[in-house]
Amino acid sequence: MSTRKPTLEKISPEFGSSILVKKHKDDAFEVGVKPFWHFHPEIELVYVNKGKGTRHIGSHLSYFNNSQLLLIGSNLPHNGFTDRLTVNGSETIVQFRSEFLGENFFDIPEMDGINKLFERAKNGILFGVKTKKKIGQKIEKLSEKEGFKKILILLEILHGLAKSDDYTVLNADGFAFEAEPQDSAKIDIVFKHINKNFQEHISLDEISDKVSMTVPAFCRYFKKVTGKTFTKLVNEYRVVHATKLLSESQMSITDISFECGFNNFSHFNKLFKEFTGKSASKYRSELKLMVQ
Numbered sequence: 001m002s003t004r005k006p007t008l009e010k011i012s013p014e015f016g017s018s019i020l021v022k023k024h025k026d027d028a029f030e031v032g033v034k035p036f037w038h039f040h041p042e043i044e045l046v047y048v049n050k051g052k053g054t055r056h057i058g059s060h061l062s063y064f065n066n067s068q069l070l071l072i073g074s075n076l077p078h079n080g081f082t083d084r085l086t087v088n089g090s091e092t093i094v095q096f097r098s099e100f101l102g103e104n105f106f107d108i109p110e111m112d113g114i115n116k117l118f119e120r121a122k123n124g125i126l127f128g129v130k131t132k133k134k135i136g137q138k139i140e141k142l143s144e145k146e147g148f149k150k151i152l153i154l155l156e157i158l159h160g161l162a163k164s165d166d167y168t169v170l171n172a173d174g175f176a177f178e179a180e181p182q183d184s185a186k187i188d189i190v191f192k193h194i195n196k197n198f199q200e201h202i203s204l205d206e207i208s209d210k211v212s213m214t215v216p217a218f219c220r221y222f223k224k225v226t227g228k229t230f231t232k233l234v235n236e237y238r239v240v241h242a243t244k245l246l247s248e249s250q251m252s253i254t255d256i257s258f259e260c261g262f263n264n265f266s267h268f269n270k271l272f273k274e275f276t277g278k279s280a281s282k283y284r285s286e287l288k289l290m291v292q
Contacts, residue, residue, distance in 0.1 A: 018100040022093045023143040037188040039077040042095040046070040047139040050089035053082045057124040059227045060170035061236045063243045069132045073121035113162035124170035131164045186211045198237050199261040239275045246284045253280045
């Protein structure tokens with residue numbers, strides 16, 4: 001996708017429907033579809049069943065393996081989610097505006113829980129295993145439903161998510177990630193460059209030049225838009241890639257650190273612990289226990 005195009009995504013549901021439901025199966029999803037940094041006024045519900053990838057939502061960055069259930073609020077920037085769908089894997093995306101049932105529908109007392117859910121979703125919500133098992137299949141079935149039935153099932157899903165206490169708010173540090181279309185286009189260029197070159201050193205001169213800014217102006221701008229410094233984001237990106245390699249490869253931890261662009265093993269260890277709360281070796285041994 002050209003980096004010159006604005007990345008405010010325009011979403012058009014089918015004729016006669018207020019909700020857009022997209023379902024991708026197996027690796028067919030990947031052909032011609034590249035994740036890009038985008039946002040839209042619609043709320044987005046994402047259920048990945050048997051897939052792996054990087055979740056990048058607002059200022060949050062992490063790696064998932066197997067499945068995930070997310071609710072992303074209106075205008076919260078995010079990247080596409082699936083690196084790879086495994087055999088029999090699928091990804092279902094449901095997009096709708098908060099006022100799709102009328103301006104004040106969710107303001108009535110009976111909808112208070114869902115209203116609060118939409119408020120929390122402005123920071124991105126990741127649901128746990130219990131909720132995924134309970135609600136995942138309902139989300140997948142939405143693509144087969146039409147009209148009134150589709151609305152009813154979506155309300156049931158939202159009601160279930162609103163009642164769940166099994167969730168994590170992804171941008172919980174209180175940083176409000178507000179995007180402007182021109183910011184989104186610039187940040188997309190930056191993220192694509194990181195994605196392509198994170199295994200090498202990326203200088204501030206090089207990245208500032210990519211978006212036609214001076215280094216000081218770029219540093220101020222990047223911190224304002226993402227809530228973190230460019231160096232911190234690149235290091236987080238590298239650590240996220242390391243979590244992927246720790247779970248999917250047999251490489252030694254030293255080799256993984258160099259593969260992810262760190263040229264100093266103790267620096268990698270320090271940053272890995274800062275980012276994940278544990279050392280790389282502990283992270284890998286806990287993963288093995290989970291698999292067993």
